[in-house]
Amino acid sequence: MAQALDLLTANDRRGEYPPSLYAAETALPTAMPALEGSARADVAIIGAGFTGLSAALHLAER
Numbered sequence: 001m002a003q004a005l006d007l008l009t010a011n012d013r014r015g016e017y018p019p020s021l022y023a024a025e026t027a028l029p030t031a032m033p034a035l036e037g038s039a040r041a042d043v044a045i046i047g048a049g050f051t052g053l054s055a056a057l058h059l060a061e062r
């Protein structure tokens with residue numbers, strides 16, 4: 001079966017991100033030390049996408 005042309009990524013080089021102002025201006029994140037011992041939390045939000053930010057905002061407003 002033939003694959004459809006993906007116009008979003010057709011001109012991209014495989015394994016490379018396209019150039020962007022954000023990537024050019026943002027510093028690489030610094031390495032954080034690993035958690036030692038144990039931690040307890042009622043909620044853990046992993047990531048900072050729209051869903052994670054929305055969840056954190058709603059929980060902070062409670």
